[in-house]
Amino acid sequence: xxxxxxxxxxxxxxxxxxxxxxxxxxxxxxxxxxxxxxxxxxxxxxxxxxxxxxxxxxxxxxxxxxxxxxxxxxxxxxxxxxxxxxxxxxxxxxxxxxxxxxxxxxxxxxxxxxxxxxxxxxxxxxxxxxxxxxxxxxxxxxxxxxxxxxxxxxxxxxxxxxxxxxxxxxxxxxxxxxxxxxxxxxxxxxxxxxxxxxxxxxxxxxxxxxxxxxxxxxxxxxxxxxxxxxxxxxxxxxxxxxxxxxxxxxxxxxxxxxxxxxxxxxxxxxxxxxxxxxxxxxxxxxxxxxxxxxxxxxxxxxxxxxxxxxxxxxxxxxxxxxxxxxxxxxxxxxxxxxxxxxxxxxxxxxxxxxxxxxxxxxxxxxxxxxxxxxxxxxxxxxxxxxxxxxxxxxxxxxxxxxxxxxxxxxxxxxxxxxxxxxxxxxxxxxxxxxxxxxxxxxxxxxxxxxx
Amino acid sequence: xxxxxxxxxxxxxxxxxxxxxxxxxxxxxxxxxxxxxxxxxxxxxxxxxxxxxxxxxxxxxxxxxxxxxxxxxxxxxxxxxxxxxxxxxxxxxxxxxxxxxxxxxxxxxxxxxxxxxxxxxxxxxxxxxxxxxxxxxxxxxxxxxxxxxxxxxxxxxxxxxxxxxxxxxxxxxxxxxxxxxxxxxxxxxxxxxxxxxxxxxxxxxxxxxxxxxxxxxxxxxxxxxxxxxxxxxxxxxxxxxxxxxxxxxxxxxxxxxxxxxxxxxxxxxxxxxxxxxxxxxxxxxxxxxxxxxxxxxxxxxxxxxxxxxxxxxxxxxxxxxxxxxxxxxxxxxxxxxxxxxxxxxxxxxxxxxxxxxxxxxxxxxxxxxxxxxxxxxxxxxxxxxxxxxxxxxxxxxxxxxxxxxxxxxxxxxxxxxxxxxxxxxxxxxxxxxxxxxxxxxxxxxxxxxxx
Numbered sequence: 001x002x003x004x005x006x007x008x009x010x011x012x013x014x015x016x017x018x019x020x021x022x023x024x025x026x027x028x029x030x031x032x033x034x035x036x037x038x039x040x041x042x043x044x045x046x047x048x049x050x051x052x053x054x055x056x057x058x059x060x061x062x063x064x065x066x067x068x069x070x071x072x073x074x075x076x077x078x079x080x081x082x083x084x085x086x087x088x089x090x091x092x093x094x095x096x097x098x099x100x101x102x103x104x105x106x107x108x109x110x111x112x113x114x115x116x117x118x119x120x121x122x123x124x125x126x127x128x129x130x131x132x133x134x135x136x137x138x139x140x141x142x143x144x145x146x147x148x149x150x151x152x153x154x155x156x157x158x159x160x161x162x163x164x165x166x167x168x169x170x171x172x173x174x175x176x177x178x179x180x181x182x183x184x185x186x187x188x189x190x191x192x193x194x195x196x197x198x199x200x201x202x203x204x205x206x207x208x209x210x211x212x213x214x215x216x217x218x219x220x221x222x223x224x225x226x227x228x229x230x231x232x233x234x235x236x237x238x239x240x241x242x243x244x245x246x247x248x249x250x251x252x253x254x255x256x257x258x259x260x261x262x263x264x265x266x267x268x269x270x271x272x273x274x275x276x277x278x279x280x281x282x283x284x285x286x287x288x289x290x291x292x293x294x295x296x297x298x299x300x301x302x303x304x305x306x307x308x309x310x311x312x313x314x315x316x317x318x319x320x321x322x323x324x325x326x327x328x329x330x331x332x333x334x335x336x337x338x339x340x341x342x343x344x345x346x347x348x349x350x351x352x353x354x355x356x357x358x359x360x361x362x363x364x365x366x367x368x369x370x371x372x373x374x375x376x377x378x379x380x381x382x383x384x385x386x387x388x389x390x391x392x393x394x395x396x397x398x399x400x401x402x403x404x405x406x407x408x409x410x411x412x413x414x415x416x417x418x419x420x421x422x423x424x425x426x427x428x429x430x431x432x433x434x435x436x437x438x439x440x441x442x443x444x445x446x447x448x449x450x451x
Numbered sequence: 452x453x454x455x456x457x458x459x460x461x462x463x464x465x466x467x468x469x470x471x472x473x474x475x476x477x478x479x480x481x482x483x484x485x486x487x488x489x490x491x492x493x494x495x496x497x498x499x500x501x502x503x504x505x506x507x508x509x510x511x512x513x514x515x516x517x518x519x520x521x522x523x524x525x526x527x528x529x530x531x532x533x534x535x536x537x538x539x540x541x542x543x544x545x546x547x548x549x550x551x552x553x554x555x556x557x558x559x560x561x562x563x564x565x566x567x568x569x570x571x572x573x574x575x576x577x578x579x580x581x582x583x584x585x586x587x588x589x590x591x592x593x594x595x596x597x598x599x600x601x602x603x604x605x606x607x608x609x610x611x612x613x614x615x616x617x618x619x620x621x622x623x624x625x626x627x628x629x630x631x632x633x634x635x636x637x638x639x640x641x642x643x644x645x646x647x648x649x650x651x652x653x654x655x656x657x658x659x660x661x662x663x664x665x666x667x668x669x670x671x672x673x674x675x676x677x678x679x680x681x682x683x684x685x686x687x688x689x690x691x692x693x694x695x696x697x698x699x700x701x702x703x704x705x706x707x708x709x710x711x712x713x714x715x716x717x718x719x720x721x722x723x724x725x726x727x728x729x730x731x732x733x734x735x736x737x738x739x740x741x742x743x744x745x746x747x748x749x750x751x752x753x754x755x756x757x758x759x760x761x762x763x764x765x766x767x768x769x770x771x772x773x774x775x776x777x778x779x780x781x782x783x784x785x786x787x788x789x790x791x792x793x794x795x796x797x798x799x800x801x802x803x804x805x806x807x808x809x810x811x812x813x814x815x816x817x818x819x820x821x822x823x824x825x826x827x828x829x830x831x832x833x834x835x836x837x838x839x840x841x842x843x844x845x846x847x848x849x850x851x852x853x854x855x856x857x858x859x860x861x862x863x864x865x866x867x868x869x870x871x872x873x874x875x876x877x878x879x880x881x882x883x884x885x886x887x888x889x890x891x892x893x894x895x896x897x898x899x900x901x902x
Binding site (some may be wrong): 002004005006007008009012014015017021023024031035036037038039040041042043044045046047048049051052055064069071073075086087088090091092095096097099101102107109111119120130131134135138139142145149162229244257258260261262263307310312313314315328345348349352359360362364365366371372374376377378379381382383392396415 | 457486488490498524526537543553582587599625761764803813825833834
């Protein structure tokens with residue numbers, strides 16, 4: 001029979017079991033963290049009608065979309081989780097209770113040019129809070145808490161949640177008479193981290209043809225930094241000249257005021273006036289999250305406040321606030337940096353039962369007892385030499401081997417071997433289960449990220 | 452702005468939050484149950500090269516496949532989880548340790564004619580054990596235990612795991628001189644449950660042109676039933692005439708011998724000589740699972756032993772055994788039958804914190820304390836009347852409301868209202884957390900299926 005080469009498409013992540021177990025643990029942590037903040041799960045189709053998916057108009061994204069016909073239907077694969085959310089909320093408006101808080105962790109598709117670390121199929125992990133007509137600022141203040149607790153649960157310590165407010169920016173540009181150029185200026189200022197203040201100032205003058213004193217105004221504004229209190233004090237100086245600016249400043253003050261109550265340490269938080277995010281979409285608070293030791297990676301969790309989730313589907317005004325983690329890319333980066341912990345068990349099982357007597361009933365009963373106690377257990381019954389059986393446990397990193405021979409059967413015990421320490425002891429079924437369970441429960445607390 | 456109607460394609464399941472929470476609980480139960488039996492998670496791409504996906508030749512399935520071009524690539528969406536497993540094992544043969552035990556819960560795509568209860572996008576939840584060259588019969592004996600414990604964990608009681616052996620069938624047809632017609636006979640006999648013995652006998656004679664005594668031979672064989680011991684005794688009468696039959700009988704005896712050790716009650720198990728499953732694929736034990744109260748639904752978990760997982764990709768002989776649950780259809784059927792429990796909390800949160808004082812710091816700190824204790828908590832800060840706030844909790848079925856006014860703040864407590872009993876009491880943060888946690892932990896034990 002002619003063989004076909006079994007290959008996986010480039011740009012599609014497919015992990016070996018030990019890595020996949022880490023990925024699953026990341027997803028489980030996210031599900032749990034989002035749930036604790038009162039978000040309900042949502043699962044939308046990966047395929048949608050192209051008309052529905054592209055209702056907003058895709059712009060740059062449209063070229064990357066996987067779009068095809070099936071019968072008479074013009075179909076497309078989702079390229080984010082926001083458009084499907086908009087569709088879902090618009091379609092089910094009458095059945096939902098607002099504010100509607102949902103999380104979704106799912107695969108999205110973009111036919112980007114394949115390159116290292118870029119994926120065509122990747123997981124996004126999103127949360128959004130959607131209001132019906134209105135949505136209180138406290139929802140924006142809550143987002144940094146969700147980011148903080150989520151990354152802390154994943155095991156990351158060195159990260160900073162950077163926050164800005166679009167009203168503040170738009171207000172500033174308006175009072176400085178730069179509203180027309182605001183978009184271009186924001187795109188330029190966005191490069192501050194990468195190219196530095198001098199080069200940004202030059203770009204403002206050379207490319208945007210700004211007078212030097214105007215460019216200085218922008219640079220002065222962007223230079224406002226320090227503790228939250230210092231930044232707020234710096235911003236207060238611009239107060240009273242533009243109502244939108246004042247509104248943004250009030251919002252920013254509310255967001256910072258409750259940080260401590262929300263359990264967010266100030267060291268993990270910073271107001272950063274240079275970030276702007278998606279220019280047409282966000283209208284209030286915007287968020288980015290930087291890994292302190294790896295700023296080159298860019299933001300690992302971003303989002304913001306928007307006023308109109310689903311205008312292309314419905315007349316209802318649906319403001320919201322949301323954030324998104326690019327999970328596949330985050331996993332890839334953490335793995336590349338050696339930041340994924342092996343402390344949590346990456347083996348497919350906690351215990352391997354190896355029967356050494358002919359009748360298997362006793363060994364099977366032992367495996368059943370361990371499984372009933374919640375211990376991930378494999379039963380090894382292949383016809384192999386003893387050494388090959390032990391090597392199987394070793395290769396997979398299974399921490400405990402349960403040996404069962406005639407002796408153990410007659411004594412009504414099992415021989416438990418700790419593969420790390422080499423220690424072997426005879427124990428009853430229940431004592432063996434308790435020993436292994438205790439160790440596993442301790443290891444289960446290990447976070448998936450180590451620094 | 453012209454609006455696009457926000458619709459979801461027919462044949463694609465999209466659940467409202469309360470139902471989705473039940474679906475998530477089912478998936479979590481499956482992940483946990485499969486893990487306890489020592490299976491590692493696998494996640495393969497939804498898109499594969501069409502050449503790779505259709506290497507085996509699709510037959511009937513091929514027409515249903517979502518296939519399309521992107522640039523120069525001929526792509527297709529996976530239609531099951533078995534072909535991607537074959538690809539994965541063939542491609543990563545050198546990196547895997549055998550027997551390789553994997554589970555995968557993921558969406559697959561089939562462009563079937565849309566009809567009620569039929570889905571074009573649906574979850575399968577598969578496990579497989581893949582051997583390298585050989586695979587011991589004990590792996591086949593273990594499968595009923597996995598099915599039993601999985602459905603029991605889901606909360607189902609009335610189900611029967613029906614087991615047969617293809618060697619036994621092929622051996623019987625061979626010794627009866629009916630090997631040529633074996634496929635047709637098996638397809639006819641498969642209708643026994645639906646049309647009864649008389650009609651099957653007539654079909655055998657009229658459509659397959661069998662002599663009446665041959666048809667009687669088949670019907671006599673299929674009529675062997677009763678307890679495991681009785682069926683085995685009935686089969687022993689055919690022993691010694693065909694080596695394949697004898698091998699099949701030995702295998703069936705091994706599978707039944709260890710049921711008790713594996714913790715499977717005999718009432719949930721039956722040998723059923725009429726089931727055959729995929730005719731070209733399975734070569735040993737085959738499995739079906741019937742919901743006792745709903746035989747009309749057909750098998751909710753099926754599979755079997757096969758000898759050649761990946762012959763179209765590799766020369767390696769990779770025998771295996773696996774089962775699959777059609778999760779989306781199972782969920783749909785259970786929901787239709789009213790068999791999904793509301794006992795487990797379907798609300799997006801366990802507690803809703805409602806601040807009634809102007810300063811929100813205290814209320815936020817209370818919400819943070821509850822969240823730190825693992826309680827799924829929402830903070831309600833919209834500018835609404837008190838009645839509307841309580842109605843929000845009510846509509847979503849949130850079991851506890853935490854009211855925080857000036858009184859509570861000055862006394863350093865919260866007012867906890869049990870929405871079901873109406874009871875309200877003032878408690879410290881930690882007592883409130885303990886009270887709610889205890890209730891939630893108890894409810895978390897409720898299974899997702901009720902009968």
